[in-house]
Amino acid sequence: MVAEAAIELSGLTKVYRERKKTVTAVDGVSLSVPPGQVLGLLGPNGAGKTTTIKMICGLILPTAGTVKLNGYDVARRRPDAVRQIGAVLEGSRNVYWPLSAWQNLLYFGRLKGLRAREIKPRAERLLTGLDLWERRGEPVGSFSRGMQQKVAIAAALITDPPILLLDEPTIGLDVEAARTVKDWITRLAADEGKTVMLTTHQLDAAQELSGRIVVIQNGTIIADLPTGDLLSRYAEDRFTVRIAGPLNGFTGLVPPGARVEAGEGSTRIILPDAGQDALADFLARLRTLGIALISVTQDQPDLEDVFIELVRSGAPSRPEIPERVG
Amino acid sequence: MTATALPRRAGAAFALHTVACESAKGLQLMWRRRATLVMSTVTLALIYLMIEFFVGGGRIDHPVLTATLPALFAYAVASTAATQGAGGIAEELNSGTMEQSQLTPAKPGLLVLGRLGALTVEGLVPAVVLAALLWGGFGLHYTARPDTLVPLLLTIADAMAYGLLMVALTLAVSSIGALMEVFNMVVMFFGGMFVPGTALPHGAETFARFVPTALGVVVMNTTLTGHGLSAAWADGTLPWLVVHVAVLSGLAWAAYGFTVRRARAGGGMSPR
Numbered sequence A: 001m002v003a004e005a006a007i008e009l010s011g012l013t014k015v016y017r018e019r020k021k022t023v024t025a026v027d028g029v030s031l032s033v034p035p036g037q038v039l040g041l042l043g044p045n046g047a048g049k050t051t052t053i054k055m056i057c058g059l060i061l062p063t064a065g066t067v068k069l070n071g072y073d074v075a076r077r078r079p080d081a082v083r084q085i086g087a088v089l090e091g092s093r094n095v096y097w098p099l100s101a102w103q104n105l106l107y108f109g110r111l112k113g114l115r116a117r118e119i120k121p122r123a124e125r126l127l128t129g130l131d132l133w134e135r136r137g138e139p140v141g142s143f144s145r146g147m148q149q150k151v152a153i154a155a156a157l158i159t160d161p162p163i164l165l166l167d168e169p170t171i172g173l174d175v176e177a178a179r180t181v182k183d184w185i186t187r188l189a190a191d192e193g194k195t196v197m198l199t200t201h202q203l204d205a206a207q208e209l210s211g212r213i214v215v216i217q218n219g220t221i222i223a224d225l226p227t228g229d230l231l232s233r234y235a236e237d238r239f240t241v242r243i244a245g246p247l248n249g250f251t252g253l254v255p256p257g258a259r260v261e262a263g264e265g266s267t268r269i270i271l272p273d274a275g276q277d278a279l280a281d282f283l284a285r286l287r288t289l290g291i292a293l294i295s296v297t298q299d300q301p302d303l304e305d306v307f308i309e310l311v312r313s314g315a316p317s318r319p320e321i322p323e324r325v326g
Numbered sequence B: 001m002t003a004t005a006l007p008r009r010a011g012a013a014f015a016l017h018t019v020a021c022e023s024a025k026g027l028q029l030m031w032r033r034r035a036t037l038v039m040s041t042v043t044l045a046l047i048y049l050m051i052e053f054f055v056g057g058g059r060i061d062h063p064v065l066t067a068t069l070p071a072l073f074a075y076a077v078a079s080t081a082a083t084q085g086a087g088g089i090a091e092e093l094n095s096g097t098m099e100q101s102q103l104t105p106a107k108p109g110l111l112v113l114g115r116l117g118a119l120t121v122e123g124l125v126p127a128v129v130l131a132a133l134l135w136g137g138f139g140l141h142y143t144a145r146p147d148t149l150v151p152l153l154l155t156i157a158d159a160m161a162y163g164l165l166m167v168a169l170t171l172a173v174s175s176i177g178a179l180m181e182v183f184n185m186v187v188m189f190f191g192g193m194f195v196p197g198t199a200l201p202h203g204a205e206t207f208a209r210f211v212p213t214a215l216g217v218v219v220m221n222t223t224l225t226g227h228g229l230s231a232a233w234a235d236g237t238l239p240w241l242v243v244h245v246a247v248l249s250g251l252a253w254a255a256y257g258f259t260v261r262r263a264r265a266g267g268g269m270s271p272r
Helices: A049-057 A078-082 A101-111 A116-129 A145-157 A175-190 A203-209 A227-235 A276-288 A303-313 B011-032 B034-055 B062-095 B097-101 B108-138 B146-172 B176-190 B202-208 B214-224 B229-234 B237-266
Strands: A007-018 A021-033 A038-042 A064-069 A085-088 A163-167 A195-199 A212-217 A220-226 A239-244 A259-262 A266-271 A293-298
Touching: A007 A049, A021 A049, A021 A064, A021 A212, A021 A220, A038 A049, A038 A203, A049 A064, A049 A085, A049 A163, A049 A195, A064 A078, A085 A145, A101 A116, A101 A145, A101 B011, A116 A145, A145 A163, A145 A175, A163 A175, A175 A195, A175 A203, A195 A203, A203 A303, A212 A227, A212 A303, A220 A227, A220 A303, A227 A303, A239 A276, A266 A276, A276 A293, B011 B034, B011 B062, B011 B108, B034 B062, B034 B108, B062 B097, B062 B108, B062 B146, B062 B176, B062 B214, B108 B146, B108 B237, B146 B176, B146 B214, B146 B229, B146 B237, B176 B202, B214 B229, B214 B237, B229 B237
Parallel strands: A038 A195, A038 A212, A085 A163, A163 A195
Antiparallel strands: A007 A021, A007 A064, A212 A220, A239 A266, A239 A293, A259 A266
16 A cells, blocks of 8 residues: 655645736645655745745645645645644744743644643643743743744644644754754654654755755756755765875866865865766876876765755756656 | 544534634733733823813813713724734734644634634723723713613624724735724724714714714613613614624625635735
8 A cells, every 4th residue: 555645745836926927936846745754845045945835834825736735635625634734934933922832832732623631741741842841831932042943843743743844943043952953853753753844044954854855946846856865966976086296287187177176295186077987087197197196085965065056057957856756 | 544633623612612712812912911901091091081171171071971981982992902903913924923823723714703702801801991980980870771781792793893804904904003093093083982973063973873883882872871772773873783783794704704815825924
């Protein structure tokens, strides 16, 4: 039996009409996220990430396409679909600052149909786990930014939803608070099998947390791969060759686009886009010229390198990309 | 397999649960801003007494006070419903909690009913306090009749419908604050808070019949001066009040539904 996707987007499109102008924020996005996966939805500002997340939540109506959450169509069966999700939204307080953390959790739990006796043990567990129990009665407005974000996460989790939508959950947090949030996301996915869709501009966090990366630009998906595959695909053709001594007089043999960094007693030549043949040819020429080779390493680009390359090119830079997974 | 995260609750019990939940939140938020509520109540009392002082030619005229106190009561409810209703929605839109509160299996109409429940309490608190203090303080005489409850409840419903209309407009109009000031001034003046509606020129009196709470105040004054509801029915004020409440409620409800759908279509519930 094929497991049903936790999140299923099909031809999702959003066109905003402002006076006589139309803006296509999301353009035919199709995506299937299996249960338990952490998906990083990345893209530059205005790429359509937040609009996508809000369409998944049912807060913005799509112009075309469908969203299904655990099989429930958000447009046709909104109450059932909404029961599947908890969300922390970007640019938003998410919770009521004049109310206490405890009051917020009771409110958001009851709003989704839980009774107080069902909410209280969960709220206690969440607040204790997030180190907020001692201050549960204080207004959230008096908390630090990190604590406020923890309350927002607790509110999203109060109904124990199988799907979490986290739009920039670590934005504005200090290192320690961001670490706590990241640890929770990891734990929720690994231990509790929750499906997480995460948007962030902090690419190191996305790389650390996400099993799969989707890059969106101008409302369309330009990359969709498991994180490891995406990184290794870009690692294939990027090499650093280290030679003994300077490259004096032989700069002409460096392929176009390569970067030369002179060091003490050695020189690093970075070949950003060389195939295996080009590398072999370059090494052969070094050998012919009698230049002593120290090392050849295949660079492992991080997600930031890959993201920048993808976004700069504005389109898939490999024929295999985009390819759908899950 | 389709997983359901939460027990599926629906029907009347869930509707009541949602309304109670939203009302409780509204009252908790009201309690947090109780100092503001006290200040606005004191301010309203001072404005009312100052105007009555000028209307009375340098003294407080008891017959005028008797005739205008029900209008002060109605204005306190209506202006609180409008100001706090629209202000609360604007605050939630700006802070982003509006979006979070929409992530519920409940229909938006239930949420706004709960919100109106809290606003009714928030409006009645200053209204009852002011009415009781001025009634007792100035020794005003009213004929206490149980049938006064009918125009009283209809006036409160009219005030809430006005508040709901302002809430609906807040979702669509970004400069709602200025617009609401104008509407509140109209309710204050034509609702009979400074001079009784019957003392207005004919054209203004006719116009006042369309203003929220104005007809309710006229009918309340009829019963409080010892006449029965039959008198208010016979002079046409009671039937017009019923029509006014029904039309304004329907209009406000439709406007709210429309602006919620419009906001969802255009992303208008996002922080501004």
